Amino acid sequence: MPLPEMPLPEGMTPVRMRRVAVVVPRAALRDALVRIAETGCVELDRVEETGPGPAALRLHRIQGPGGPETAGPAALAVAPPDLDRLEDHRETGLLAGEAQLEERAGGAVRQGEVSALAGWCPAGELPRVAERLAAAGGALLPLPVPRGTDPPTLLRPSARVSFTPLVTTYGTPAYADLDPSWPAGLAYIAMFGIMFGDVGHGALLLFGALALRLGRPRRLAPLRRLWPFLAGAGLAAMLAGAAYGEFFGPTGLLPVLWLAPLHSPARLLTAAVVFGAGVLALAHAAGAVNRVREGGWAAGLYAASGIAGLLFYLGLALVAAGLVRHVPSAAVAGATLALAGLALVALGLFRATAGGGAGLAETGVRLFDVVVRTGTNTLSFARLAAFGLTHAALADLVWRGTTGLAAHGPAWWAGAALLFAVGTALSFGLEALVAGVQALRLEFYEIFSRLFDTEGRPFRPWHVPPAEPADAFPRR
Structure with a gap:
């Protein structure tokens, strides 16, 4: 984390990051993950030990041992899709999106009827992400940065000119x-x-x-x-x-x-x-x-x-x-x-x-x-x-x-x-x-x-666009 000895204007430093927890009802975990993927500004912690889920297995069967076939980009259905139908129709884009969702969901901590995931989010994006999660019945909570852990680096983007x-x-x-x-x-x-x-x-x-x-x-x-x-x-x-x-x-x-x-x-x-x-x-x-x-x-x-x-x-x-x-x-x-x-x-x-x-x-x-x-x-x-x-x-x-x-x-x-x-x-x-x-x-x-004397880690937000328009999300 940046040290307090030498504070500088935000325009001279990378985008300020916040450690956050995504807390949602267990039944609404998929809905919350779809909304996070749609915003594209949250990097969720991933658990490498989780095995492939049903969507990942079906995607692997379609792609075969020779590698992925030509397909469109990954996308997420707003409602839980029929995986067998997606496999029959070789909808590799939707299956790829579901496989990514399963991987993130596998890293969730479950306690009773509540699920929680940890990650990183730009400080300026917190209100927007919190609003999207609130529509799914969840919340975005700030967390202290773990000792010995540096936030990921996101250099300030520009809509017109960027170096x-x-x-x-x-x-x-x-x-x-x-x-x-x-x-x-x-x-x-x-x-x-x-x-x-x-x-x-x-x-x-x-x-x-x-x-x-x-x-x-x-x-x-x-x-x-x-x-x-x-x-x-x-x-x-x-x-x-x-x-x-x-x-x-x-x-x-x-x-x-x-x-x-x-x-x-x-x-x-x-x-x-x-x-x-x-x-x-x-x-x-x-x-x-x-x-x-x-x-x-x-x-x-x-x-x-x-x-x-x-x-x-x-x-x-x-x-x-x-x-x-x-x-x-x-x-x-x-x-x-x-x-x-x-x-x-x-x-x-x-x-x-x-x-x-x-x-x-x-x-x-x-x-x-x-x-x-x-x-x-x-x-x-x-x-x-x-x-x-x-x-x-x-x-x-x-x-x-x-x-x-x-x-x-x-x-x-x-x-x-x-x-x-x-x-x-x-x-x-x-x-x-x-x-x-x-x-x-x-x-x-x-x-x-x-x-540069040490190298940082790039900020890699999870972004998968929804297959349906944004207004197709269910209201809660």
Whole structure:
């Protein structure tokens, strides 16, 4: 559970979960389970030792030893169905729903005429679930969280734009951790834009995002939830392209607002490393918050991805700024801060060992690894500039070839147009793939490795839609 030492606004954390008990008359257990399955926001505890019920056995007979046959999705009948009729008519969807219901019912605790099940429910959904259960004669009761048990994690959903797939692809954050979906999504599209800076290419990505949002082409419909990434990446690429003066390459149609990548590579490399240092500092700060919320102030203070690591990194940044700006006092203050942070990291590493000489040796090796990784992770962001230069060089090559052919006269214009179209398509596809993969690599290895120290368990609510309309439920 989240620790009380560092409360944060709900928008910065996963959805707040409540431990609940579903209490209903024994005769109304099936009705209550159908209603819970229909709401789709309660995760019920499951008992693995329960054997297959009548519906599960019939479903297995239909499917046979070769595996399930093609069938519709699982559904639940509002009233108890005739299982023999469902088997005769091979109604695998309804049988699958009944099999799931039997499994959940098998985990119920029965005391006299009352049945009870335990589970998890988002705090904001409690009134709706309680109202649905009340119609079946039951109640939803809050329970204390068992000692040593963490609630499941549900990152905050969004009806329109969500970057949660980026986080869940890496893993499930612990329930006590911050919800990094939006910051991680914005960092991803910013890094992509730096590597793919071109107004024309970015506009193509925006058109692709719009088509994906509208479900076109249909064969890509399963990827529709990724349209925010595509749209954000396209917009970031257009902004970076405007700064670079790139429109399908250095065509001269746009002025250079900041720098031309091929003319100022060192400046672009420096800017990329500085950008990466800022991102890593924010990741260290978020990691420090997570360590405190996971294990308290003591655990957060000594962790390399906690407060100690943050002090070390900020000290190094201050040293670099002081040396670059020729401010000795800033460099000295930064060195002092960095040494203090490193000492705290060393103490935390030593406390995790068995002590003695072996513990000191192990601490030294791991401390060296922390220092090296800090430097390499920061310099790793130079790839933003490197791949941005590659993208600009390919676009420049295509444009030079196009203008070279066109300069031979009207007879060569068709060839120039073909070269421009094919070259742009090839460079667009190659660089979009490279930029997407590299931004993902930086997100996972440089940023998320500081945010997450432990992995949580995803919230898996039980949801089976009713076969009949909602108003078909009996009233009590």
